[in-house]
Amino acid sequence: MSNDLKIVFGRRYRFAASHRLHSDQLTAEQNFRVYGKCNNPYGHGHNYVVEISVSGTVHPATGMIVNLVDLDEFVQRQVIEPFDHKSLNHDVPAFHATVPTTENLCKEIYQRLKHFPLAKLERVRIEETSNNAFEYAGEEMRDRMAVR
Amino acid sequence: MVYLTRKIEFSASHLYHNPALSADENRRIFGKCNNPHGHGHNYTLEVTVAGEPDPVTGMVLDLKELKVILEREIMQRMDHRFLNYEVPELKDQIPTCENIARAIWKLLEPKITQGRLHKVRLYESPDIFAECYRNGASQP
Numbered sequence A: 001m002s003n004d005l006k007i008v009f010g011r012r013y014r015f016a017a018s019h020r021l022h023s024d025q026l027t028a029e030q031n032f033r034v035y036g037k038c039n040n041p042y043g044h045g046h047n048y049v050v051e052i053s054v055s056g057t058v059h060p061a062t063g064m065i066v067n068l069v070d071l072d073e074f075v076q077r078q079v080i081e082p083f084d085h086k087s088l089n090h091d092v093p094a095f096h097a098t099v100p101t102t103e104n105l106c107k108e109i110y111q112r113l114k115h116f117p118l119a120k121l122e123r124v125r126i127e128e129t130s131n132n133a134f135e136y137a138g139e140e141m142r143d144r145m146a147v148r
Numbered sequence B: 001m002v003y004l005t006r007k008i009e010f011s012a013s014h015l016y017h018n019p020a021l022s023a024d025e026n027r028r029i030f031g032k033c034n035n036p037h038g039h040g041h042n043y044t045l046e047v048t049v050a051g052e053p054d055p056v057t058g059m060v061l062d063l064k065e066l067k068v069i070l071e072r073e074i075m076q077r078m079d080h081r082f083l084n085y086e087v088p089e090l091k092d093q094i095p096t097c098e099n100i101a102r103a104i105w106k107l108l109e110p111k112i113t114q115g116r117l118h119k120v121r122l123y124e125s126p127d128i129f130a131e132c133y134r135n136g137a138s139q140p
Helices: A028-039 A066-083 A102-113 A138-145 B023-034 B063-078 B097-111
Strands: A005-019 A042-053 A120-127 A132-136 B002-014 B039-051 B116-125 B128-132
Touching: A005 A066, A005 A138, A028 B063, A028 B097, A028 B116, A042 A066, A042 A102, A102 A132, A132 B023, B023 B128, B039 B097, B063 B097, B097 B116
Parallel strands: none
Antiparallel strands: A005 A042, A005 B128, A042 A120, A120 A132, B002 B039, B039 B116, B116 B128
């Protein structure tokens, strides 16, 4: 039976942005101890790679869960345009009061994409550098992980 | 449970065309993927098998055996082929990443008898992929 098979479509996007890790709830010394050079006062940047996975029915007429032109357009509008070549701390309202770690960036991008009307958002994975990756699949993730 | 993944690469050509649609609709939906003589990709396939390591060998399954299965079931069928015309498992389907991943799942699942097939991930390019796994399967 192929009905119990799940098919996921994934696509990777890129944007470049700066951030500074600093919490107003910590003292200057604590900030430096926790965030190290990421706390340097004027911030620094990354080339972020964002991997978006969506699931749904593979439409027989097109062989596709979603036409990537439609997904690209949505991600472009919701994420790339507001984030690319911006300061996450200054230019993204969600990070005025929240530290723009890549953990929080995953959650923010998830929130921005979860209402994509043409397929179900499965997860957001961000590579901050080629050595650091973060993933968020909504709060259901906890339940899915527990199945294992 | 331990998950092991083996990666293979194959090159193949394809085109997207649905004969039930008009030429204009095909062009509108599929864009340049509808070009009449097709185009090609270097596909990367990641096959993940889940299982408990055998207490004697320490293996979920022998990777050499998985290599032979992938060579026989996937490489010989799809490598350097035109997917629309030469791969019967994709007959009457648009050979999108989604459909190829599902066809690969169906080919491999019955052949993997040590451990069980957990996930298939097929990259059409480094930025486009599809995955196939059982509904409700645990991650990864």
